[in-house]
Ligand SMILES: Nc1nc2c(c(=O)[nH]1)N[C@H]1C(S)=C(S)[C@@H](COP(=O)(O)OP(=O)(O)OC[C@H]3O[C@@H](n4cnc5c(=O)[nH]c(N)nc54)[C@H](O)[C@@H]3O)O[C@H]1N2
């Protein structure tokens with residue numbers, strides 16, 4: 001099926017009637033029944049289920065309709081009418097399915113039966129659960145456990161994730177990469193080193209107390225639309241919202257609240273950003289340094305009354321180095337590296353200087369760069385200047401991605417042994433867990449490409465499509481001895497079989513999960529470190545589906561020697577028992593877990609930095625001098641661009657709901673290169689022309705994506721934007737953030753070739 005391509009600027013605000021229309025479209029296409037409408041009323045409610053889309057907080061007192069356009073799409077997508085049955089696979093070979101678009105693969109519907117790939121017919125064929133588990137267990141037993149990969153995508157619940165890490169560790173593997181490795185690992189590493197917190201420090205209610213928000217590289221209109229309500233309330237109270245983003249994202253410009261009858265009836269909207277700075281991709285280090293430089297000048301002029309010297313002296317170290325760096329860096333360099341003018345940065349700095357409580361929000365626009373860690377360090381430098389952490393209305397608000405990605409880390413999905421209480425785990429289950437460093441996503445990709453990895457087991461996600469360098473990955477992937485994917489819908493990773501390949505379908509979170517002790521509740525953690533229960537009620541997509549915990553237990557029992565302390569069957573029968581084990585592993589974080597999971601708004605895991613206790617090497621909050629002002633990690637050349645790969649409004653990561661990126665005015669296609677008009681003129685390309693993007697940096701010179709339609713766009717010169725995952729071919733595996741290893745997907749060096 002091809003779509004009609006239509007490219008024209010969108011005049012509407014985020015939210016509003018556009019979101020209502022978009023909802024109706026997806027409802028029609030998925031042929032969603034009344035069940036979807038019923039479920040939407042339970043979405044993000046204390047006694048309902050937690051949205052499967054993003055990780056935005058669930059308020060203690062929810063709106064009657066506490067869901068957004070994209071959350072509703074996610075619900076309709078999970079509760080789709082269509083089914084991918086064994087007959088579907090009889091009708092389509094894997095080679096044929098590989099020719100389908102990502103959208104069409106998932107649109108085909110929910111998986112219904114466990115399947116095994118059959119090489120001779122190039123088809124998936126149905127197997128029984130028993131057969132699948134027995135064979136997977138037998139194969140796993142034959143490998144060196146350190147060569148098996150246990151990947152987690154950030155959706156699985158705390159209970160499942162805990163069981164998954166236990167399975168991996170009891171088996172002897174510490175290879176627990178997860179989607180966080182491609183996402184906010186830069187926060188986990190960078191923020192932790194600076195202030196001792198690997199996660200955000202604020203609560204949802206802090207938005208009621210701030211008087212300024214500094215907002216970097218996150219797109220709420222698309223990726224966390226419920227946040228727009230909080231932003232709107234802030235804007236109405238006169239909070240200064242200072243945005244840094246190469247693109248003018250509509251949700252940050254203005255918002256029409258679909259739940260506000262006056263705004264809807266009059267088609268009016270609330271302006272969100274008070275200043276909008278179109279920083280160059282990778283230019284944030286310089287932009288923040290410029291603000292700091294201006295703050296120092298203001299402080300000098302005001303006799304030392306602008307900075308919070310008391311806080312700096314009592315709580316921090318390293319201020320002098322950063323101050324010296326800011327003073328000695330000249331404005332020419334700052335302007336060149338940030339793409340912003342001195343006047344603009346002084347304007348932003350002036351707001352910061354007079355704000356009493358500042359929240360700093362950020363997303364992939366900061367974490368996915370070669371110098372992503374430096375980006376985070378610069379945010380910290382800025383915030384420490386006026387003690388903007390650990391008091392009401394002030395602190396760090398990284399916006400997390402998947403609905404439980406933060407929680408998975410909390411319950412032991414990590415390749416880093418120091419982040420896990422291994423001694424406790426050893427005592428609790430009477431075994432010796434591996435103690436060495438395991439593989440993260442980058443190391444896992446390298447091990448697959450290098451032929452070292454033997455087995456890949458994926459708890460959700462679309463690993464092979466989400467990681468960089470897809471073209472190099474594919475042939476190597478096919479050499480894996482065992483590939484097991486636990487999934488709800490068909491995706492491209494499933495179409496790259498290894499020697500033995502299983503596709504194991506599971507219940508979704510919105511569906512009723514009935515086990516021996518009755519209907520089950522699962523739990524997750526949001527961007528604000530709040531943990532709550534989620535109860536599915538919808539009719540399961542197929543009778544043969546197992547829950548994720550049941551599948552993990554099935555693999556565990558077939559793989560591991562019996563251990564009286566690991567009662568896999570008991571746990572599957574009653575998830576409260578898994579929560580008891582979680583509580584035993586982390587008695588402080590999860591005290592009275594089973595009692596507290598029903599707390600409206602969730603219970604807070606706590607955060608030392610929020611109380612100004614700094615769990616860093618020095619025991620203080622740390623300033624860091626940036627070693628470079630160029631976050632991209634490569635020099636600009638005459639024909640070298642910084643490619644930003646991002647999400648459209650009609651996708652959830654690799655799940656493509658449709659072809660309508662409404663706010664950006666791009667409809668009917670995802671194969672685009674959004675370019676600055678002056679760059680187009682310089683290159684001699686015109687609106688609508690088809691070009692290729694080609695790697696322009698060391699070892700990615702051979703990488704190319706063709707057939708991209710040039711869209712003239714309001715984007716800084718030297719930058720191009722396009723969609724993930726189609727453009728992942730262009731990103732070398734080695735092009736990742738230093739230390740955190742998050743793919744540097746927001747500044748990929750490319751050149752434009754006319755085709
Ligand atoms: N509907 C929907 N919701 C989602 C997702 C989805 O795909 N669809 N994905 C989920 C996941 S896993 C995640 S991680 C989050 C992702 O949510 P975001 O963090 O919003 O991720 P992106 O869409 O990749 O875009 C990041 C933003 O950074 C900007 N940007 C790019 N480069 C730079 C830069 O150098 N500096 C600055 N300041 N800005 C820059 C881009 O223009 C864009 O607005 O959303 C989650 N929620």
Ligand SMILES: Nc1nc2c(c(=O)[nH]1)N[C@H]1C(S)=C(S)[C@@H](COP(=O)(O)OP(=O)(O)OC[C@H]3O[C@@H](n4cnc5c(=O)[nH]c(N)nc54)[C@H](O)[C@@H]3O)O[C@H]1N2
Nearest residue numbers: 153179183460461462466486487489491645653654724745
């Ligand atoms: N170039 C580029 N690459 C990127 C990014 C980028 O911005 N640019 N972003 C990165 C980021 S932030 C992330 S988080 C990763 C995302 O990487 P992943 O988390 O691996 O990918 P998703 O697209 O979220 O996975 C979608 C699949 O999950 C399965 N699924 C859905 N619900 C369930 C469920 O309840 N249970 C199970 N078992 N399976 C389920 C479905 O089969 C669906 O096809 O991609 C990263 N890759």
Ligand SMILES: [Mo]
Nearest residue numbers: 182183401402
């Ligand atoms: Mo993510």
